[in-house]
Amino acid sequence: MGNQEVLEFAQHLDRSFFIDNENKAWANINEALPIGYGQTISQPSLVAQMSQLLCLDSDKSVLEIGTGSGYQTAILAHFSKHVYTVERIPELGNRARQRLDSLGYTNISYLIGDGSAGWREHAPYDKIIVTAAAGRIPEELIEQLGNRGIMIIPVGPPSLQELIMVTKDQEGKIFTQSIEYVRFVELKGKYGW
Numbered sequence: 001m002g003n004q005e006v007l008e009f010a011q012h013l014d015r016s017f018f019i020d021n022e023n024k025a026w027a028n029i030n031e032a033l034p035i036g037y038g039q040t041i042s043q044p045s046l047v048a049q050m051s052q053l054l055c056l057d058s059d060k061s062v063l064e065i066g067t068g069s070g071y072q073t074a075i076l077a078h079f080s081k082h083v084y085t086v087e088r089i090p091e092l093g094n095r096a097r098q099r100l101d102s103l104g105y106t107n108i109s110y111l112i113g114d115g116s117a118g119w120r121e122h123a124p125y126d127k128i129i130v131t132a133a134a135g136r137i138p139e140e141l142i143e144q145l146g147n148r149g150i151m152i153i154p155v156g157p158p159s160l161q162e163l164i165m166v167t168k169d170q171e172g173k174i175f176t177q178s179i180e181y182v183r184f185v186e187l188k189g190k191y192g193w
Helices: 003-012 022-026 044-053 071-079 090-102 139-144
Strands: 033-036 039-041 061-065 082-087 108-112 125-130 145-155 161-168 174-182
Touching: 003 044, 003 071, 022 033, 033 090, 044 071, 044 145, 061 071, 061 139, 071 082, 071 090, 082 090, 090 108, 125 139, 139 145
Parallel strands: 061 082, 061 125, 082 108, 125 145
Antiparallel strands: 033 039, 145 161, 161 174
């Protein structure tokens, strides 16, 4: 999918639909907003950018770590063959599933659990996106990334992280590239702070 298509879809996706609390009124501003349980819905520009960096394709599978509100998931599902999404907080994961079901998405599989270990059962994945910050890149996710795959993940300490693009070539060699500085909530589990 072209980057312009992803950007246009993201711009027209109603972010307020994915927010259940008093922050719904602020859905149109380009800021991260709290969605409860210590989690946030990322700012629309960053969600669009991370989606574009993945080079989404209707023939490719995506592993998403951190379903959250389901906002990023909707974009992934619209432009991918299948999305496997993992959320550790049952209330958020179940609510996101209800929202995405109501939007008619049938190409999403859901798991409530520790996303830092990925979802080995359906690996390898063509694309992996992590929407929480890790202290370092999880080895399990690198293993679950298919050859010629792309992973986008924030890595670094609590105050500020680097958005890293990890690519795996045809032979399975890993390359990393720093995109920009970002601020995300913590990826809980083995790779948290």
